[in-house]
Amino acid sequence: MNRYVALDLETTGLDIFEDHPLEIAAVELPTDDPDTLYGQTMVFVPAHNTRDVLRNASPQALAVNRYYERRLFEQELTHAETEDHARDLLKMLDGATLVGANVAYDAAVLWRWLRKFVPYTTRTTPPWKFRLYDVELATAIALDLDAIPSLSKCCELWDLALAGDLAHTALGDTFAAADVFHALTTAHTARRVADALTDPVPVPVPTFKRCGHVFYAANQSHVCVKINLHAGRHSTIANGKPLYDLSPQ
Known part of the structure; x- marks a missing residue:
């Protein structure tokens, strides 16, 4: 590592x-x-x-x-x-x-x-x-x-x-x-997760919005990646339901 x-x-x-x-x-x-x-x-x-x-x-x-x-x-x-x-x-x-x-x-x-x-x-x-x-x-x-x-x-x-x-x-x-x-x-992790959850077609780079210490990244498939910068924990949400936690590699 x-x-x-x-x-x-x-x-x-x-x-x-x-x-x-x-x-x-x-x-x-x-x-x-x-x-x-x-x-x-x-x-x-x-x-x-x-x-x-x-x-x-x-x-x-x-x-x-x-x-x-x-x-x-x-x-x-x-x-x-x-x-x-x-x-x-x-x-x-x-x-x-x-x-x-x-x-x-x-x-x-x-x-x-x-x-x-x-x-x-x-x-x-x-x-x-x-x-x-x-x-x-x-x-x-x-x-x-x-x-x-x-x-x-x-x-x-x-x-x-x-x-x-x-x-x-x-x-x-x-x-x-x-x-x-x-x-x-x-932000790089958010992009990778958002891209992995989309259909394999070209899409724009996800946009990021900041709320407190939390980034929200969304792409055209309406997949939202929520990332807490301070806690360092990455939770991926699709249609309001958590899919999995992703920790930095």
Whole structure:
């Protein structure tokens, strides 16, 4: 079974070869337990040479991630503590598919930093799977958009709440990406179930309506798929009668 881990970094800029992570967050996304949306969670401010790192940091990047306003420098770990967290993070990401917004950038910065900060690692390639799951691109494809939306726009499109004070923080963006991932996989399951219950003739993609934390998907055969995003349980209803429960594969 595939393992998924949502990941986000707040960094000193956008240069994958030069910039440094200032805050790292990761959240496991269990797919084998429909009642559990989130698993192990990590968030930390790695050790960094404040004089060298911040002197070369992009002012725009520090403004976006609110480095000084959130006083991240007070949460900075020691070198030894950072090594311990880096080892735990490597274990958490080993064999997983990374999920995030512009996750290719985060993965590139993280791997360069890990190899530099944890020089004793014998790995020459990242421990995570090389195929990445970008929730912004996936949302554009799923909703047939003309442009790739931002993470905040993805949350809006999927009717997901995003606390303003958590935006552009590593943990806040990680949970936002995780919620978009769950919305995407839930909608995909609804499409598969609705299509499986129709006559084998071309029909439009089911439409989705949101009521609270419940999606309703209906197709031309009047088959309604009810999906509770929070409980994670999928019940299929045809003509008002439940047919079966479907849990994520």
